[in-house]
Amino acid sequence: MKTKEINGHPFVEYSRDTYEPEEMAERSATYYHWLDTRRTVRDYSDKPVPKQVIEHIIKSASTAPSGAHKQPWVFCVVSNPDLKKKIRVAAEEEEKESYARRMSDEWLEDLEHLGTNWEKPFLEVAPYLIIVFKKAYDFDENNEKTNNYYVNESVGLASGFLLTAIHNAGLVGLTHTPSPMAFLSKLLNRPANERPFLLIPVGYPADETYVPQLTRKPIEEVSVFYD
Numbered sequence: 001m002k003t004k005e006i007n008g009h010p011f012v013e014y015s016r017d018t019y020e021p022e023e024m025a026e027r028s029a030t031y032y033h034w035l036d037t038r039r040t041v042r043d044y045s046d047k048p049v050p051k052q053v054i055e056h057i058i059k060s061a062s063t064a065p066s067g068a069h070k071q072p073w074v075f076c077v078v079s080n081p082d083l084k085k086k087i088r089v090a091a092e093e094e095e096k097e098s099y100a101r102r103m104s105d106e107w108l109e110d111l112e113h114l115g116t117n118w119e120k121p122f123l124e125v126a127p128y129l130i131i132v133f134k135k136a137y138d139f140d141e142n143n144e145k146t147n148n149y150y151v152n153e154s155v156g157l158a159s160g161f162l163l164t165a166i167h168n169a170g171l172v173g174l175t176h177t178p179s180p181m182a183f184l185s186k187l188l189n190r191p192a193n194e195r196p197f198l199l200i201p202v203g204y205p206a207d208e209t210y211v212p213q214l215t216r217k218p219i220e221e222v223s224v225f226y227d
């Protein structure tokens with residue numbers, strides 16, 4: 001392996017498989033069609049999922065790029081039934097208040113076609129809840145505060161990687177955002193530098209699962225090419 005130094009830091013030579021245009025076109029099309037079969041699912045089976053699968057999914061998420069390679073994320077994995085129940089009870093308490101009073105009429109109307117409400121049975125039924133925390137700052141080996149950069153972008157990317165890894169495993173997930181999320185810091189005993197970012201139940205879909213009939217925006221609507 002060829003190496004060199006930049007600013008006194010080690011670099012290793014990198015190369016990867018590349019493809020001729022035809023194969024590239026085929027691979028990118030195949031990947032798109034596969035990724036397009038991912039759906040947000042709210043109905044879960046309680047069928048167990050091997051812990052090793054969850055570990056691989058988290059390792060995949062943690063390959064995401066991050067500001068200054070700080071990897072400012074922590075994935076809390078909850079399978080303990082008592083803790084799942086506590087999370088469900090606390091989330092539903094907040095969601096009840098949100099749906100009844102905190103969300104605007106426009107917001108509630110925008111959600112109607114998704115069929116969501118304050119009830120969150122998946123928080124108990126799904127075998128795993130992955131709660132993604134962002135690290136607003138960190139500590140070095142001397143316990144001095146250190147900075148993280150582009151934390152939301154970084155943790156958003158890692159969460160995207162997490163969702164594709166879940167899809168790849170043949171499992172389903174849901175980007176759940178109970179609001180406010182402070183109860184998660186408390187129930188999971190997280191330190192002050194860690195802030196809840198997303199709660200993602202992971203599992204098999206329920207035997208009979210329905211998702212809203214959605215279409216995705218066509219490429220013309222989501223891109224601008226400057227040739």
Ligand code: IYR
Pocket residue numbers: 095111114116117118176177178179
């Ligand atoms: N957090 C609530 C409400 C909700 C908000 C949006 I924006 C959604 O896309 C879906 C739901 C809930 O989880 O029900």
